[in-house]
Amino acid sequence: YPLIHENLKLEKVNEIGLLYTWEGSEKDLKPMLFMAHQDVVPVERKTWDLWKFPPFSGYYEEETDLLWGRGSNDCKNLLTAEMEAIEQLLRDDYKPKRTVLLSFGFDEESSGPLGAKNLAAFIRERYGDDSIFSIIDEGAGVAPLGDNLYVASPINAEKGYVDVIVTVNGHGGHSSVPPEHTTIGVAADLIKLLEDNKFDFDFELDNPIYGLLTCVAEHSDKVPKSLKKTILGASKDEKKKAALQEYLSRDSRFRELIRTTEAIDIVKGGIKANALPEVTSFLVNHRIEMHSSVNETVNNDLKYAKEVAEKFGYGVSLNDEFVVPATELGYIDVSYSKSLEPAPISPTSGPVWNILAGTIQDVFQNGVFADQPEAEIYVTSDLISGNTDTRYYWDLTKNIYRFAAAIFDLSVLKTIHSVNEHVNVSGHLSATAFIYEYIVNVDENT
Numbered sequence: 001y002p003l004i005h006e007n008l009k010l011e012k013v014n015e016i017g018l019l020y021t022w023e024g025s026e027k028d029l030k031p032m033l034f035m036a037h038q039d040v041v042p043v044e045r046k047t048w049d050l051w052k053f054p055p056f057s058g059y060y061e062e063e064t065d066l067l068w069g070r071g072s073n074d075c076k077n078l079l080t081a082e083m084e085a086i087e088q089l090l091r092d093d094y095k096p097k098r099t100v101l102l103s104f105g106f107d108e109e110s111s112g113p114l115g116a117k118n119l120a121a122f123i124r125e126r127y128g129d130d131s132i133f134s135i136i137d138e139g140a141g142v143a144p145l146g147d148n149l150y151v152a153s154p155i156n157a158e159k160g161y162v163d164v165i166v167t168v169n170g171h172g173g174h175s176s177v178p179p180e181h182t183t184i185g186v187a188a189d190l191i192k193l194l195e196d197n198k199f200d201f202d203f204e205l206d207n208p209i210y211g212l213l214t215c216v217a218e219h220s221d222k223v224p225k226s227l228k229k230t231i232l233g234a235s236k237d238e239k240k241k242a243a244l245q246e247y248l249s250r251d252s253r254f255r256e257l258i259r260t261t262e263a264i265d266i267v268k269g270g271i272k273a274n275a276l277p278e279v280t281s282f283l284v285n286h287r288i289e290m291h292s293s294v295n296e297t298v299n300n301d302l303k304y305a306k307e308v309a310e311k312f313g314y315g316v317s318l319n320d321e322f323v324v325p326a327t328e329l330g331y332i333d334v335s336y337s338k339s340l341e342p343a344p345i346s347p348t349s350g351p352v353w354n355i356l357a358g359t360i361q362d363v364f365q366n367g368v369f370a371d372q373p374e375a376e377i378y379v380t381s382d383l384i385s386g387n388t389d390t391r392y393y394w395d396l397t398k399n400i401y402r403f404a405a406a407i408f409d410l411s412v413l414k415t416i417h418s419v420n421e422h423v424n425v426s427g428h429l430s431a432t433a434f435i436y437e438y439i440v441n442v443d444e445n446t
Contacts, residue, residue, distance in 0.1 A: 036079035037108035040071030116389035139402025153382035160288030405434030
């Protein structure tokens, strides 16, 4: 990208975080910010032979229009689309009114504590709170729904996150004279109790998936009439809203988006067959429902820890502070880390959203689908369970949208973080066109 490096200022934040600044002509206008991350998840050596092409080859298969490789769809397609769009704008001698920022972290797959966190602080120090016009980062794309119907869903909210670590502290001894329950047994009882008592479903109309549902219900003839009535009537009728929640709770595509989830991911306990385990611990990963909180989630786990502690005669502590005194048998400690509240919901109306949605519709309706006059595309909101690097940028703007302007299908999405990750190159070109046009449209509507 020779023109970028000739015309934009590059600053390296925390050594390898990259911040490019393309100065606009009108300094009083809020900059627009584009994000992506440089890092990728590893590839297990034992799976290399399962790849159609070597995982780090970046192989372009011309006959299928696919580019293969780790990170191709998460999210080097977006990073290069942003760079290519600006390179082309420079080639076209474009002069932006607004300053354009490119912020590329390097550890998003590890939650961004060294990359995005420092980049966000650097930008905030320079420009201040609420200083950015909009942020575009990795996220959803355009989904084909059949019969020439497409839905683009820029993600405007994220669930929260917390890892809860439960540790059963007991006493050792010889396995030939075991107690009634070892610390592993106590931990197992608590794990079962947690898994048998899932969090309640909580669907409210401000959940971004309702925008997606109403969009599909209004425009798709694939939705059964009864379900269409339920979706479209939920905003006016509490019974229909309750019926919609019941439907969503039974649909694997949506149910985890309307409740806090829990996954027991790590269990540790015991060191030898003839030695009783003195300490057993397990980690519960939670993705927090948008109307809940870290505190509510932790307290839920603490409640069940107290039940098990009372059942087996143990004490209880929360982050090493006792809420039930330790007993002669020991105590159960509940602690947590990597906590993140649910993200603020970005607006789906107003001037910023209108420019975003209008750009998406123009790129696809008049570009990608130029030879398909019967094709229709609609733009709506969406929610994800994961968390992007935008978690560190909330103070910079309320207009945060996670979107890659490419048509995604399930065969592509299923390979992210897996064997044979790939991206459709024609989709990559539409993403590039979107960034190009969005910059121009924001300037023209300034």
